[in-house]
Amino acid sequence: MAADPKAELERILTEGVRQIAPELVEFHVVLEKPRRSEHGDYSSTAPLQLAGTLGKPARAIAEELRRLTARSIARAGVCEPLELAGAGFLNIRLKSSEKQNVIAQILRQGAAYGGVHADRPQKIMVEFVSANPTGPLHVGHGRQAALGDAIAALLEAQGHEVTREFYYNDAGAQIHNLALSVQARARGLEPGAAGWPQEGYNGDYVQEIAAEFLAQRGEVEDLEEVRRYAVGFLRKEQDVDLEKFGLRFDVYYLESSLYADGKVEDTVKALAASGKTYEKEGALWLRTTEYGDDKDRVVRKSDRSYTYFVPDVAYHVTKWRRGFTKVINLQGTDHHSTVTRVRAGLQALGIGIPAGYPDYVLHSLVKVMRGGAEVKISKRAGSYVTLRELIDWVGCDAVRFFLVSRRADSEFVFDVDLALARGEENPVYYVQYAHARVCSVFAQWGGEVAALSGARLDALKGGKELALAQRLAEFPQLLLGAARELAPHAVAFYLRELAGEFHRYYNAERILVEDEALRVARLALCAAVRQTLANGLALLGVSAPEKM
RNA sequence: GCGCCCGUAGCUCAGCGGAUCAGAGUAUUGGCCUCCGAAGCCAAGGGUCGUGGGUUCGAAUCCCGCCGGGCGCGCCA
Numbered sequence: 077m078a079a080d081p082k083a084e085l086e087r088i089l090t091e092g093v094r095q096i097a098p099e100l101v102e103f104h105v106v107l108e109k110p111r112r113s114e115h116g117d118y119s120s121t122a123p124l125q126l127a128g129t130l131g132k133p134a135r136a137i138a139e140e141l142r143r144l145t146a147r148s149i150a151r152a153g154v155c156e157p158l159e160l161a162g163a164g165f166l167n168i169r170l171k172s173s174e175k176q177n178v179i180a181q182i183l184r185q186g187a188a189y190g191g192v193h194a195d196r197p198q199k200i201m202v203e204f205v206s207a208n209p210t211g212p213l214h215v216g217h218g219r220q221a222a223l224g225d226a227i228a229a230l231l232e233a234q235g236h237e238v239t240r241e242f243y244y245n246d247a248g249a250q251i252h253n254l255a256l257s258v259q260a261r262a263r264g265l266e267p268g269a270a271g272w273p274q275e276g277y278n279g280d281y282v283q284e285i286a287a288e289f290l291a292q293r294g295e296v297e298d299l300e301e302v303r304r305y306a307v308g309f310l311r312k313e314q315d316v317d318l319e320k321f322g323l324r325f326d327v328y329y330l331e332s333s334l335y336a337d338g339k340v341e342d343t344v345k346a347l348a349a350s351g352k353t354y355e356k357e358g359a360l361w362l363r364t365t366e367y368g369d370d371k372d373r374v375v376r377k378s379d380r381s382y383t384y385f386v387p388d389v390a391y392h393v394t395k396w397r398r399g400f401t402k403v404i405n406l407q408g409t410d411h412h413s414t415v416t417r418v419r420a421g422l423q424a425l426g427i428g429i430p431a432g433y434p435d436y437v438l439h440s441l442v443k444v445m446r447g448g449a450e451v452k453i454s455k456r457a458g459s460y461v462t463l464r465e466l467i468d469w470v471g472c473d474a475v476r477f478f479l480v481s482r483r484a485d486s487e488f489v490f491d492v493d494l495a496l497a498r499g500e501e502n503p504v505y506y507v508q509y510a511h512a513r514v515c516s517v518f519a520q521w522g523g524e525v526a527a528l529s530g531a532r533l534d535a536l537k538g539g540k541e542l543a544l545a546q547r548l549a550e551f552p553q554l555l556l557g558a559a560r561e562l563a564p565h566a567v568a569f570y571l572r573e574l575a576g577e578f579h580r581y582y583n584a585e586r587i588l589v590e591d592e593a594l595r596v597a598r599l600a601l602c603a604a605v606r607q608t609l610a611n612g613l614a615l616l617g618v619s620a621p622e623k624m
Numbered sequence: 625g626c627g628c629c630c631g632u633a634g635c636u637c638a639g640c641g642g643a644u645c646a647g648a649g650u651a652u653u654g655g656c657c658u659c660c661g662a663a664g665c666c667a668a669g670g671g672u673c674g675u676g677g678g679u680u681c682g683a684a685u686c687c688c689g690c691c692g693g694g695c696g697c698g699c700c701a
Binding site: 503 | 659660701
């Protein structure tokens with residue numbers, strides 16, 4: 077059996093095209109998966125694509141291609157003879173044995189099924205969440221957490237070495253405002269009162285921090301002490317949330333360390349030395365417009381302090397110097413203007429960093445609906461749904477699956493009432509239920525599941541079970557695409573489809589039948605379904621329960 | 625005004641390196657448990673894929689204009 081029948085068939089067909097038209101060296105046949113099963117497991121539109129350039133009818137090309145490849149196809153032994161259809165489609169039906177083999181392969185590979193060993197593993201960093209320690213994590217952070225963790229997992233499954241990193245902006249003006257806010261609260265002021273800081277944080281959590289601070293006998297007039305306490309408090313809070321979300325970072329990187337280590341200073345010097353800067357109105361500017369930016373950017377303000385852009389560049393230099401050849405940053409679309417800027421800064425340094433470095437995944441902000449009205453998300457206003465609340469309401473699995481089940485750049489509406497009132501409608505239950513159902517069948521059966529990996533499978537001949545096996549076979553390709561596109565939502569959609577395919581099969585056929593050969597074969601199929609579901613859910617950070 | 629992103633079924637959204645691409649879930653309606661979990665399954669209705677052009681044998685998919693929405697456009701982060 078071929079390791080990958082699809083790739084084998086594509087190779088054979090491409091070779092066939094080469095015989096028809098030797099001049100088309102760039103042409104590669106790519107098989108597609110037809111929507112309708114009558115059209116086979118794979119199909120090729122190569123004849124239609126070639127009809128124009130070759131000046132021949134598509135059907136004639138298809139006929140010729142079929143004739144030329146017939147022998148190779150037969151020798152490969154993975155599919156039935158090619159079928160001609162429609163205007164010039166070539167439809168391919170895999171042999172049952174080929175589909176059955178997938179099951180054995182899955183059971184052999186277990187948790188590793190779907191992934192690959194990269195020929196050239198890359199050292200990749202995914203930076204995400206990176207919330208300022210100025211307040212609790214909200215649903216927007218949740219979306220980023222779910223997306224980032226899943227993307228990291230997808231890349232790991234492709235054999236790469238992935239580091240999950242969290243960057244704390246703990247050195248800027250926001251932190252200062254937080255300290256002032258806590259101090260004001262500690263002095264008994266309310267938001268909006270005379271003496272309340274102009275850019276202060278109004279959330280209730282500020283009051284909590286102030287109360288704790290006073291209880292610890294903190295010195296209210298020592299702003300630096302207040303600052304340290306508040307930041308420590310909120311970082312601890314965020315850690316609790318992240319743990320509750322089942323998320324672990326490998327590295328927590330502090331912006332303040334960039335100042336302490338002199339890296340910010342070094343970056344400014346390097347930028348100045350690059351010849352890409354100039355003085356204007358008392359400030360130092362970088363010609364980012366030379367790298368596609370709308371306007372040049374200030375590096376050093378007229379008050380001699382630096383804009384946030386500088387530590388940002390310094391930070392990304394460390395990513396490069398730490399050996400990350402590929403870096404993926406997750407950010408809200410509200411920060412998309414930083415993309416060009418950061419890249420421009422890195423290019424201006426001229427230290428060999430590639431032009432597209434780093435990659436970005438931008439996600440839209442999450443809109444939270446509750447009671448038919450939108451809940452505004454705003455740290456400043458202090459009125460927003462926190463990640464912790466959401467997890468408490470609908471559970472970690474549902475939050476994870478839900479937040480990752482849509483394209484990052486599509487606006488996301490999280491209907492809290494729906495999630496609250498009718499949790500079982502959540503798609504995650506549908507997928508988890510399929511997994512639990514298989515477990516239940518095994519419990520009923522009472523046999524040794526591990527022994528199924530050597531089971532004979534030729535009894536699996538039904539259309540539904542072969543379709544199910546074929547669906548399982550798609551998993552590795554699906555993961556490849558999802559990793560390439562940095563699009564974990566594809567995994568969520570796949571899992572729903574797989575679960576649906578299984579539920580339909582389960583409803584139509586009995587697993588634990590009298591006939592032993594058929595029973596064991598079907599159990600093996602179920603085991604493969606369970607394994608694939610579990611592997612996919614694991615990538616999304618969602619549990620695969622045995623009972624629900 | 626400029627830049628980026630997005631307009632697909634009542635609602636929430638997939639599909640967007642063109643063809644076998646008009647889809648899923650949900651909601652509505654009607655069926656299925658003496659049978660391995662009904663948190664499931666089956667069936668029906670519902671969209672000229674925002675709009676007008678262009679490229680192509682063929683466009684939801686690629687290009688341009690327009691309309692509508694989101695986000696940016698600071699010596700804030």
